[in-house]
Amino acid sequence: MTESIEKKCISKGVKLTEQRKIIAKVMSESNDHPDVDELYSRVSKIDSRISIATVYRTVKLFEESGIVAKHDFKGGKARYEELSESHHDHLIDIKTGEIIEFVDEEIEKLQKKVADKYGYDLVDHKLELYGVKKNK
Amino acid sequence: MTESIEKKCISKGVKLTEQRKIIAKVMSESNDHPDVDELYSRVSKIDSRISIATVYRTVKLFEESGIVAKHDFKGGKARYEELSESHHDHLIDIKTGEIIEFVDEEIEKLQKKVADKYGYDLVDHKLELYGVKKNK
DNA sequence: GTAGATGCAAAGTATTTGCGACAAG
DNA sequence: CTTGTCGCAAATACTTTGCATCTAC
Numbered sequence: 299m300t301e302s303i304e305k306k307c308i309s310k311g312v313k314l315t316e317q318r319k320i321i322a323k324v325m326s327e328s329n330d331h332p333d334v335d336e337l338y339s340r341v342s343k344i345d346s347r348i349s350i351a352t353v354y355r356t357v358k359l360f361e362e363s364g365i366v367a368k369h370d371f372k373g374g375k376a377r378y379e380e381l382s383e384s385h386h387d388h389l390i391d392i393k394t395g396e397i398i399e400f401v402d403e404e405i406e407k408l409q410k411k412v413a414d415k416y417g418y419d420l421v422d423h424k425l426e427l428y429g430v431k432k433n434k
Numbered sequence: 435m436t437e438s439i440e441k442k443c444i445s446k447g448v449k450l451t452e453q454r455k456i457i458a459k460v461m462s463e464s465n466d467h468p469d470v471d472e473l474y475s476r477v478s479k480i481d482s483r484i485s486i487a488t489v490y491r492t493v494k495l496f497e498e499s500g501i502v503a504k505h506d507f508k509g510g511k512a513r514y515e516e517l518s519e520s521h522h523d524h525l526i527d528i529k530t531g532e533i534i535e536f537v538d539e540e541i542e543k544l545q546k547k548v549a550d551k552y553g554y555d556l557v558d559h560k561l562e563l564y565g566v567k568k569n570k
Numbered sequence: 571g572t573a574g575a576t577g578c579a580a581a582g583t584a585t586t587t588g589c590g591a592c593a594a595g
Numbered sequence: 596c597t598t599g600t601c602g603c604a605a606a607t608a609c610t611t612t613g614c615a616t617c618t619a620c
Contacts, residue, residue, distance in 0.1 A: 313619060313620080314619080315618075333609095347577085349578070351576080352576060352577075354609090354611070358610095358611090375608090389548065398552055400548055400551075405545070409541070412538055415536075416565075417568050418525060420564070420565050424562045424564075425560070427545055427559045428559060429549045429556050429557050430555050431554055431555075449599070450594080454600090469584095484601085487586080487603075490585060490586070491587095511583090
């Protein structure tokens with residue numbers, strides 16, 4: 299688990315510092331799309347000397363290297379998650395803030411078709427569903 | 435055209451001030467999802483005494499009243515567009531920044547199905563496709 | 571040894587807000 | 596009239612950056 303981000307850094311030529319290892323570890327262990335403040339607070343528990351500027355610099359670096367994904371969900375702050383092989387989208391509970399990850403091949407295919415229809419190659423996409431729990 | 439936002443304000447009990455009328459007019463006539471700075475600059479040409487704080491307050495008010503939609507496309511700034519009856523999503527050209535609006539009923543249906551599968555009622559959603567023009 | 575990373579605090583952006591003056595209903 | 600809005604500038608929230616120091620390779 300933790301290894302994976304570190305390995306990706308090596309394969310992408312990203313220098314592995316002590317701080318980056320810790321941030322990588324925290325991101326690997328987080329399954330809840332934390333924002334920078336939250337990451338900083340988790341990282342600080344492991345090594346309190348790491349500054350928030352380093353957290354900002356590191357998530358940006360990881361994002362540019364394709365190691366983590368950045369999301370701009372409602373709420374203003376950017377949130378991050380480790381990028382895994384399997385792509386997924388998000389279903390967000392607007393009451394609780396809970397985030398469910400899902401995959402739907404059919405939607406993926408249709409997106410490509412739409413882009414194609416307008417003469418575009420799809421490079422990236424963002425699909426967020428906002429919902430409330432049904433009262434069964 | 436311009437009437438529509440004003441009518442919506444009245445039907446939602448939003449007080450119609452001179453500034454709001456101007457901002458509504460500018461938004462109605464904009465087909466390019468402007469950010470607040472851009473709106474402010476367009477509004478200023480009509481009445482230079484309107485402050486940017488009023489533009490911020492007004493777009494927020496309009497958004498909460500369901501009159502305009504707010505988007506957080508890549509680039510940090512929030513961008514706005516008049517909300518029309520017909521829902522649509524966005525295909526964004528990452529080279530030029532051009533935005534194409536599209537509708538795909540099938541994707542809409544599938545989204546509802548996904549939410550349903552997890553026990554949610556879909557309240558809102560966001561679908562953005564990022565692409566580059568094909569060299570035919 | 572050297573290029574690049576870090577910490578700190580200061581500087582940027584984007585957006586919000588307190589307050590006295592003012593306008594809509 | 597009275598409540599809510601406006602303009603202004605100050606405040607806030609999030610993120611970036613300059614610089615001297617330090618560290619991975």
